[in-house]
Amino acid sequence: MSFTLRILGWEATGLRCPDHSVSLVDQRNRQVFPVTLVQMPNGTGKTTTLTLLRAALSGTPPTIDQIRELAPLDGGVKKGKFVVEIALEDQRRTFELTLDYPKATAHYRTTLRSGIRDGHDLDPELAKILTPEFIRFFVFDGELAHGLLDPNQPRAQDALDALFQVSLLKQISDALEAHWEQRASEAAMKGKRAVTQRKYRWQELTAHLKKLNAEREKLRGRKSDIGRRLDELEGLIAHRVGADKRAKQALERARSERDKAIAEAEKALATAFQDAYSPQSLSAVFAKQLMQLKHNLDKVKLPSTTSKEFFLELAQGDECVCGAKLSDASRAAIRTRAPQYLGSGFHGVLNAVKEDVAHYVEGRLDRHQETFDAEMKTLESAIRLRDERIAKFDQVRTAGIEGAGGEAVENSKEQTRLGEELKVIEERLRVLASEPKGDDELDKDCIEAIEEKATEAEEDYNRAAETFDLRRRTVVVQAVLDTAQEDARAAFSKRLTADTNERLLKLLPRAPVKLSSVGSSVALSKQGNASVGQVLAISYAFLSSLFNHADQKLPFIVDSPVGSLDIATRRHVAQVIPRFFGQFVAFTLSSEREGFLAPLEAASEGAIQYLTMFRRTRATERLLQDVPKKVVQLTESGALVTGREFFMEFDVEEEERA
């Protein structure tokens, strides 16, 4: 997103530099001066001011040592404050940095249109630019100039990445990696082998399940067939035996008696079991225990007619139910005794228990057990009779079969064999249809357990496969992002190299230097090392080219812009600066005026703000004589004079004396 950032001014109090307030805005047209020159003798606080500007804009507080170095030398001041105002397009914002010297702490505050907020508040687009690393490019740190040319310090690439948002591509790549890491750690697996193992397990379980289901179907079918065949055989046997009328009648009679006895036994069994589910029937001792419980609860009046809640509420009031006034002592006694009563909800439960005891148990306690015992006797009799009748039937049947001989005997043998097979099948079907027991060995043929395991294995495999697939896709996308990043850097680099070389031609026509490329650092063509002047010129050319190509328009603030340049180079720098930078602020020495100021004024068409700052001493008081008060900003520690005339007259000797 494109934007224009301008510095509107700053104010310093209680710091090592003189107290001062600088405005970079032309009050006549409310526009920022394209060029502001702040002339300060050595020791006035240029370095301090630039350090504070970087700290205030970036939100990175000075270190403890730096805080001590920013404190006034004479001591006695406990707090220092530096406030810088910026404009992002037309949105103004103020960053305030307060230093507490005794505690060596720093505190930020941000003033926006919406109000004052604690801390250093930045919009997302500003946050990418106002980083401690990138701020050094436009609140220029002279050391950075050499760093641009140092292949071991990727300063140029850092500037390029930050300004053209190339670093976003790396951030996306890192986010994808983090996402895959998280998914992989959740699934606790990485790699194709893990996927294959899980797939194999899933396939194994699925195959086993299929086999068990197939077996169950087959067994059911066989059971059905056996059932039909048994009926058939029974019919055949009956027919063959029935050839003998007497044998047939005997068999039918025995069968009927057997079936009746079986039914009677089953009925007796059901009756006995049903009664067994009443504890008082199982044993009179249970009946006695239940009655004793009821008696004991009644004896101690549980549940009572009143509840614990009643007493606790009573204790909160002023009067008892009888109308007597309650004292603190009586309230305390009520609360102490309240636990002797149950909560009202429990009344219902206890009363229901007592009701059931009264209903089902009360009376002669033995009668239930007696009834149950009678049923058990009936059951025993019914079972004896059933067994007798079954034995009788088998006997009659065997006799009939033997009497019929031949095929009847064969049919009977087949029935016996099938009967045995049926038992085995039924037992196997029971195992297949059993409930899972949670033991791998016991559950190995339990269809329900295998189904559950197969489902889990499938999900496990899917998770692994998805993660593996996710990894493949992540790697592909990251490769695309890496390529995009490299391509973007290469494209920007090519453009920047050409543009920077064009600017260098203007800056250093007599000592031309050319870049071969802009990569991690700025590489010179054909030349090993550059001179101090050339380094500075390269910095100006590169940075102005950088700022010019970026969507973001940034100010450029520099200390000693041409100090190390010869007169001719100064002239060239002065001529191009207004074109290179939308807002240029320079802290200068008087010695830099020569060869720089005149061409700068010409190139700027006079739109320059001249400021001179110095410390107030007995000697410097003399400098302010005859200076109109309206152009002088006086504080206890310093003076700031606006205007070209004073700026031009403030000379080296005066600086020495200051």
Next chain:
Amino acid sequence: MRFQMRKDAAEWFRHVDKQFKLDFEKYYLCLMLGFASGTTRSVPASQLRDMTDTFPDTWKGQPRLLIGLLIAAHLDRMKIDYSERAAVNKQLEVLLDPDTPTKLSAVGIRYMNEYAAGGFDVLLERALTDKPRAPATLLRAYVKTLRQLLRDKDGSKHC
């Protein structure tokens, strides 16, 4: 909190499974032996199978009588005399919860599960060492064992 039965108990009853319409019926049989012997057993969750969280509607027994027996067994185990009203109330509040479907608290159901688990041990040791193959055989051996336990505990003769 659910009623829970030991997985090995469920397996033990398998030959006579057809006799039981509900798992709760098997649970009840174990529970009664637990009450009769005063035996409880705490079993790891992995060895338990969840059943219903209410007394089954189709169960023919009387759930409140089971609650009564639990109260009696628990107070007896805690050696609390009924005259100690506050102590009795406290234990009732531990066992009961008027707001649950069973009217038992989670602790109450847990204690009941422990009596059922302990009762199964007794069933194995005293009633039938082998898995029962016929329901009548099971019932006969069960009732005999139960009454013997109650006699031993009560110190009085019953038929």
